Amino acid sequence: MKPRTLIIVAAVLGLLVAGTFVRGPLPPVQLPAETIVGGLPFGFRITNTILAAWLTMAVLLILMYKATHFRFERMSLVPSGVQSVVEGIVEPLLNLVEGVAGAHWGRRFFPLVMTIFLFIMTSAWLALVPGFGTIGLVEKPHAGSGHHFSAVDLGPLRLAFYLDPVALGGAKEKAQPEPAAAKEEHPESKTAGSVEGELVPLLRSANTDLNTPLALALVAVFFIELWGLRAHGFSYVKRFVNVGSLLRGKPMGLIDLYIGLVETIAEVARLISFTFRLFGNMLAGEILLAVITFLVPFGLGVAFYGLELLVGFVQALVFGMLTLVFASMAVAGHGEEPAEAGHHKPM
Amino acid sequence: MENLDPRSLRWIAEGLAIGIGAIGPGLGIGILGGKAMEALGRNPEARGAIQANMILAIAFAEAIGIYALVVALVLHFV
Numbered sequence: 001m002k003p004r005t006l007i008i009v010a011a012v013l014g015l016l017v018a019g020t021f022v023r024g025p026l027p028p029v030q031l032p033a034e035t036i037v038g039g040l041p042f043g044f045r046i047t048n049t050i051l052a053a054w055l056t057m058a059v060l061l062i063l064m065y066k067a068t069h070f071r072f073e074r075m076s077l078v079p080s081g082v083q084s085v086v087e088g089i090v091e092p093l094l095n096l097v098e099g100v101a102g103a104h105w106g107r108r109f110f111p112l113v114m115t116i117f118l119f120i121m122t123s124a125w126l127a128l129v130p131g132f133g134t135i136g137l138v139e140k141p142h143a144g145s146g147h148h149f150s151a152v153d154l155g156p157l158r159l160a161f162y163l164d165p166v167a168l169g170g171a172k173e174k175a176q177p178e179p180a181a182a183k184e185e186h187p188e189s190k191t192a193g194s195v196e197g198e199l200v201p202l203l204r205s206a207n208t209d210l211n212t213p214l215a216l217a218l219v220a221v222f223f224i225e226l227w228g229l230r231a232h233g234f235s236y237v238k239r240f241v242n243v244g245s246l247l248r249g250k251p252m253g254l255i256d257l258y259i260g261l262v263e264t265i266a267e268v269a270r271l272i273s274f275t276f277r278l279f280g281n282m283l284a285g286e287i288l289l290a291v292i293t294f295l296v297p298f299g300l301g302v303a304f305y306g307l308e309l310l311v312g313f314v315q316a317l318v319f320g321m322l323t324l325v326f327a328s329m330a331v332a333g334h335g336e337e338p339a340e341a342g343h344h345k346p347m
Numbered sequence: 348m349e350n351l352d353p354r355s356l357r358w359i360a361e362g363l364a365i366g367i368g369a370i371g372p373g374l375g376i377g378i379l380g381g382k383a384m385e386a387l388g389r390n391p392e393a394r395g396a397i398q399a400n401m402i403l404a405i406a407f408a409e410a411i412g413i414y415a416l417v418v419a420l421v422l423h424f425v
Binding site: 284314 | 413
């Protein structure tokens, strides 16, 4: 083995070994996003998930700028560097989209599907970067007592960080600095050099706040209906309110009406399922990582990190693919769905 | 029974929500995976299509488990 490889392997093994002495604090998990800047007019507040969403957008914009300089004429036909990386992401997905939806509609669907995919994947993967969820402000704990942070004064700011002595088999007590560091501006119950409170992270994955998946789902469903209307004109509404047969005097038309009602309920259920699938996966992943770093020596928690990487990618793909599939169903017309193949028998 | 904490029913409900709720998706995903393996064995050339559709179907099944988890989380935090 080359000496460089040997060093890397030794470093990784050393980190894993050292990780067995380090443990995370009991995670103060809470569902709603924590406010960083409150008191804006009309009751608005800036939460840590909003900051993370802005960061996600910034990362994507910078990546795309580096790839294209926002000028298609200046892009080279033979890509290199960042452009080839972005093309490596865009092209397979474009092929997939056009494979599912056909060439014409595929081009129309692609921007939305790609944006949804990139946003969800980037926000999920950014949350795995060290610093997310560990750097923040120390505030008064609202449930029970908080943790004790050791504090150091640096001029006007107090820097608080969290130490958790981990007993290994009861024999050794080692105090290791934990990855939770906090810049604290509201000192609560100060004793000399220590601060008690709860860590409010400055950045928290955007999709762990119910609002973001809900917004994405609303946008997706809105566009699905829009494309359906664009493909079929006003008769797209016939899919949901089907009074054609009834008005022609056939009492069997009641069944069509009922089917239309079920379709409407199915659309609303899609909205809910989009939202909760993404929200549940992201939130559960965040809680899982926090709890695993508490329960298990840090080194072993790396396996769950890999799981989170996979889940972030898969959920992004699933959201995008489902949007795509439902959109293709909407523009294909309800008469051509395999489930309603029997509907066109002459009555 | 007199000393039973009135909150204890909520805790039991949390555990049951995710516990029972995970049975269905677990079985569903297992069946999906098995069928996908069968299909792959019969027709190894269709690997791309089988894989893509399997992942999609698994995500659908998993979503149901996530709903159960969300119910458990809501019971815990609200």
